[in-house]
Amino acid sequence: MKLRKREEPLPGPAVALFLLLYVSGMRAEIARYSVPEEAERGSFVANIAKDLGLTGAELSARQARLVPDGEKEYLQLNKHTGDLVVREQMDREELCGQSEPCLMRFEVLLESPLQSFRAEVRLTDINDHAPVFLNKEIVLRIPESAMPETRFLLESAQDPDVGNNSLQHYSISSNEYFHVYTGRRNDGRRYAELVLDRALDREHQAEVAFSITAVDGGTPPRSGTALIRVVVLDINDNIPVFTRSLYKVPIRENSSQDTLVVVVSASDLDSGTNGEIAYSIFQNSEENLQTFKINPGTGQIRLKKPLDYEETKTYEIDVQATDGGGLSTHCKVEVQVEDVNDNAPEVIITSLTSTLSEAAPQNTVVALFNVRDRDSGDNGRTTCELAGEQPFGISLLASNAYALVTSGVLDREQVSEYNVTVRARDGGSPALSASKTLFVRLLDVNDNAPIFAQEIYTMAMSENEPAGTSLGRLRATDADAGENARVRYAIEAPPAGTPAAASFVSVDAESGTVRTLRPLDYEKVHAFELVVCATDGGSPPLSTQALLRIVVQDQNDNTPVVLHPPPDSSVAGELVPRWAPSGYLVAKVVAVDADAGQNAWLSYELAKATEPGLFRVGLHSGEVRTARAVTERDAPRQRLVVLVRDRGQPPRSATASLTVALVHDFSDAFLQLDNDPGSRQQPQGSEEDLLTTYLIASLGCVSSLFALSVIALATAKLCKARLRAHLSPPSANCYADGDFASDAVDVGGMGTLSPAYRYEVCLTTGSGRSEFQFLRPVLLSPQSSTETGSDKNEDLLCSSQPAGEREADAGSTAASLFQPPDWPVGGRVHD
Numbered sequence: 001m002k003l004r005k006r007e008e009p010l011p012g013p014a015v016a017l018f019l020l021l022y023v024s025g026m027r028a029e030i031a032r033y034s035v036p037e038e039a040e041r042g043s044f045v046a047n048i049a050k051d052l053g054l055t056g057a058e059l060s061a062r063q064a065r066l067v068p069d070g071e072k073e074y075l076q077l078n079k080h081t082g083d084l085v086v087r088e089q090m091d092r093e094e095l096c097g098q099s100e101p102c103l104m105r106f107e108v109l110l111e112s113p114l115q116s117f118r119a120e121v122r123l124t125d126i127n128d129h130a131p132v133f134l135n136k137e138i139v140l141r142i143p144e145s146a147m148p149e150t151r152f153l154l155e156s157a158q159d160p161d162v163g164n165n166s167l168q169h170y171s172i173s174s175n176e177y178f179h180v181y182t183g184r185r186n187d188g189r190r191y192a193e194l195v196l197d198r199a200l201d202r203e204h205q206a207e208v209a210f211s212i213t214a215v216d217g218g219t220p221p222r223s224g225t226a227l228i229r230v231v232v233l234d235i236n237d238n239i240p241v242f243t244r245s246l247y248k249v250p251i252r253e254n255s256s257q258d259t260l261v262v263v264v265s266a267s268d269l270d271s272g273t274n275g276e277i278a279y280s281i282f283q284n285s286e287e288n289l290q291t292f293k294i295n296p297g298t299g300q301i302r303l304k305k306p307l308d309y310e311e312t313k314t315y316e317i318d319v320q321a322t323d324g325g326g327l328s329t330h331c332k333v334e335v336q337v338e339d340v341n342d343n344a345p346e347v348i349i350t351s352l353t354s355t356l357s358e359a360a361p362q363n364t365v366v367a368l369f370n371v372r373d374r375d376s377g378d379n380g381r382t383t384c385e386l387a388g389e390q391p392f393g394i395s396l397l398a399s400n401a402y403a404l405v406t407s408g409v410l411d412r413e414q415v416s417e418y419n420v421t422v423r424a425r426d427g428g429s430p431a432l433s434a435s436k437t438l439f440v441r442l443l444d445v446n447d448n449a450p451i452f453a454q455e456i457y458t459m460a461m462s463e464n465e466p467a468g469t470s471l472g473r474l475r476a477t478d479a480d481a482g483e484n485a486r487v488r489y490a491i492e493a494p495p496a497g498t499p500a501a502a503s504f505v506s507v508d509a510e511s512g513t514v515r516t517l518r519p520l521d522y523e524k525v526h527a528f529e530l531v532v533c534a535t536d537g538g539s540p541p542l543s544t545q546a547l548l549r550i551v552v553q554d555q556n557d558n559t560p561v562v563l564h565p566p567p568d569s570s571v572a573g574e575l576v577p578r579w580a581p582s583g584y585l586v587a588k589v590v591a592v593d594a595d596a597g598q599n600a601w602l603s604y605e606l607a608k609a610t611e612p613g614l615f616r617v618g619l620h621s622g623e624v625r626t627a628r629a630v631t632e633r634d635a636p637r638q639r640l641v642v643l644v645r646d647r648g649q650p651p652r653s654a655t656a657s658l659t660v661a662l663v664h665d666f667s668d669a670f671l672q673l674d675n676d677p678g679s680r681q682q683p684q685g686s687e688e689d690l691l692t693t694y695l696i697a698s699l700g701c702v703s704s705l706f707a708l709s710v711i712a713l714a715t716a717k718l719c720k721a722r723l724r725a726h727l728s729p730p731s732a733n734c735y736a737d738g739d740f741a742s743d744a745v746d747v748g749g750m751g752t753l754s755p756a757y758r759y760e761v762c763l764t765t766g767s768g769r770s771e772f773q774f775l776r777p778v779l780l781s782p783q784s785s786t787e788t789g790s791d792k793n794e795d796l797l798c799s800s801q802p803a804g805e806r807e808a809d810a811g812s813t814a815a816s817l818f819q820p821p822d823w824p825v826g827g828r829v830h831d
Contacts, residue, residue: 031119033084036126037092037102042085045075045121048108049082052117056081062110067350069105069370075121077108084121092123093160097311100162109351109368116351116368118401127165127218131157133226134283138212140194141326143233144202151181153318153330154192155283157214157224164217166190172228173210180212185316191284194228202232236325238269240277247333253309254340261292262333264299266321273324282318282330292317292335301333309339310374341379341428346372347436358412359445366392367404367438371424378427387421387435394422404438412442413479446484446538450476452546457532459514461505462553463522467515471505474512476534476544486537487512491530492545501528505550514548522554523594556648558594560602562656565589573659576638580630586615589622589656591644599648607655608641615660617642624658636662 033046049059059082066077066084076087096102101122108117138155159167169182170192177200181193192212200208208230215223242264249262268275279299281288292315294301301317315335322328351368373380384394384402391408404420418440425433452474459472478485489512491502504525506515512534528550535543561567565587574587593600604622609615614634616627624640638660645653 031117032122033119034122034124035086035090037090037123038126038128039086039089041088045084045086046119047082048077048084048117048119052082052108052110054082059110062112064108064110067107067109069107069348074104075106090123092125092162093129095123098160098162107350107368113365116397118398125162125165127161127216127220127222129160129165130222131159131167131214131216131224133157133212133214133224134286135226137227137229139229139231141231141233141322141328142196142200143236143239143325143327144200145235145237146196146200148196148198150196152194152196153282153320154180154194154212154228155226156189156191156285157226158286159214159216161216161218166216167214168217168221170212170214172212175208175210177208178210178230187314187316189285194230200230200232202234206232208232231326233326236270236274236323236327238274238323239327240266240268240321240323240329242266242319242321242329242331245331247331248336249333250336250338251303251307252338252340253307254342255303255307257303257305259303261301261303261335264294264301264319264321264331264333266299266329266331268323268327270323270325274327276324277321278323280320280322282320284316284318287312288315288317291315294319307337309337309376310343313337339376339379341375341426341430341432343374343379344432344434345382345424345426347384347422347424347434348372349436349438352438354439355441355443356406356410357445358410358442359447360406360410362406362408363395364406365403366406366420366440368397369402369404369422369436371400371402373424373426375426375428378429381427382424383427384422384424387423390418390420392418392420392440410442412444412481413448415442416481417441444481444484446480446536446540446542448479448484448536449542449544450478450487450534450536452476452534452544454546456547456549458549458551460551460553461516461520463555464519464557465516467518469516471514471516471550474507474514474532474534474546474548476512476546478536480536480538484536484538487534488537490533490535491548492533494530501530501550504528505530505548507532507548514550520552522552522596523558525552527551554596554599556595556599556646556650556652558599559652560591560593560644560646560654562644562654563590563592565656565658567654567656573661574624575661575663576626576630578630578632578662578664580626582626582628584626584630586624586626586660587658589617589624589642589644589658591622591654591656593646593652595646595648599646601647603645603647605643605645606640607643608639610635610638610640614638615640630662634662638662 031051035043035045048064049056052059054062056079060079064077064079064082066073066075068075072088074086074088074090076085077083078085090104092102095104102125104121104123106119106121108119109115110117133155135155140152142150142152154170157167157170159165167190169190170180172178172180172194177197178194179197181195183191183193185191192214210228211225212228213223213225215221243266247262247264251259251261264279266277266279268277278296279294280296281292281294281301283289291304291307292301293304299319299321301319314337315333317333317335319331319333320328321331348370349367350370353366356364356366371382371384373382382400386392386394391406391410393405393407395403395405397403402422404422420438420440421435422438423433423435425431453476457472457474461469461471474489476487476489478487488509489507490509491505491507494500494502504517504520506517507513508515530548530550531545532548533543533545535541576584576586580586589604591602591604593602602622603619604617605619606612606615606617606624611634613627614630615624615638617624622642622644624642640658640660642656642658643653644656645651
């Protein structure tokens, strides 16, 4: 038996080229196949891959699948070979009844890109049913007066098969009175009429019996038989007559049960029982007997069940009228069922892409669906629309075939999923509609870069913070989802030639936590900046940057450093005259702290002193001053320890040691310094070299001055006689401030004494000791120039000597003016 039949054979490549539409995803024509009913499971129907021009591998790669038009799947597609085979046996009579052709419609869907291959399989009938008479015995009552060629309608045999396999003709067994005539109705079905060949004679033969056979056209043919008994009646002059031989009646399909269809009427001229007429539906279709009923007395035909235009559009009913004498006649009632809009449209989803990329372009196919309405005409004409405002549209592909496509830009970050409602409406009045909701979820595309919560992050760390300390956390968010929203953090590599600040801290790639890599020293690094990058996990990845500023907070980790007096030299010595009043500036302790802020604020205090009440230290200035006037009772040597303390927590401190000599003049100072154990300490190598240099320079100066003095002395002796008469009496020579500006040492520049402090020094021409003597400090003021004469003359201790002695002392006086730089000048001596 041939299992596959193509009504319109086409080569496979031609079908693929002609029928596939990439834009719409549908075929322009429907491919048609055929398969016999009752075919065994696995029977081959067609090769879909060949007709599409695809290989089995391509068919499998594109995930081909079969979508039936109905709910039950009778066919199956082999994805690897492309063969369409029978999945379950199909009975044409059960699926389609007497409808012809019997079609099984389906679609083959392909993905990447989405395509639809529309096809239908026709179930060809096989002769699996024989004709059957509903009544095995048919009784006819014919009056003996019936004339030859009179026709008598017989009950029809039933054969569910169609086409050539259906009932084709009737035959009767041999007899001398009748032969059978096979007629054809408008719907194609066959009926039988018994034709009288010769007159009947009741007295000769009261009953005639013979068999009737119904034969179909199958190969081999099938048949069914029944027995006909003809009862010859005595003369009944008149037979019933219908008012019309054909009744055509329209009726709406929504008519309820027991609705009156039509009233048939017949009359009989006989009287009595021979004139009484009974109506009946002649047995020509089981469906007619199940759908209609007739009142035997009135001839009213009513519905036994509701009609369905979609199942049967026309009924042909044979009505028989029989009088009391057994004579009968027939008429035909043709019932035309009128369609009513009683079927709402059906939306049948054939393919749905439930997940859709948010980057899908416009007109991307989301779903394929069909709309079916079982009504006809305007009642079956449908339109489709979408409910609400959404970025989707409907595209008409073919008759009642549609595609749901994208019509706008999709953004998952704004709307992540859609419930798309497709509404179908027919053209009936009133119109009926149906809807189907499709769920579409958008797949994320990496179209959003991470965003930092701040453009600039400022974090603080303490200096000397141990490695691994958490300073804070960076936070960046990504509007995407899944791996596209997974943010990783990193430090951007600094430009070449810039400090490697990335070696100070690290950023955890997952959490964004910033941690120290090593301790930092505030005194070296106050702050630094890094560029951090947040990168998502998309492909390709997107990233953004932010500035990370790390501020190093100072800790009190540096002890104050004393600059003056130098801590690495011998104990400094300060000279204070015995007449120094209260508040006299002795020295100034200078210290610095490498820390910052409060940790660098220094305070000074006197920690230890030989006579604690004699000196005081400025809390913030570090100036050492006399707390009271110096007296003769005070020890000539005073040792002070000044404590320098910062304000850190905990505070750090350092000390400076000072030796103060209370002297009347420089001679006392040298004597006290010579007795000072500290002065006998061996100086450092560098200081010895410097001192040697100073001594050599001083010796050269003194030698030059001596030579000049000798020359001056000789010149003076030569002019002695001439000058003696003109010399004035011996008097003191006093030198005020400014007389030795070019040679004297500026005490104020040492950082210990204020520039306002000066000493008046007197050199007498007759002094035998040639020494400096401390007299009193001079406070510079605008009035100092006017008061110089009287004040200085009162305070100078001047001695008059003879001229010879003055000349003898000139050399020593000049020598005292050119002492080495380390000698005490201005009232202070350092070792």
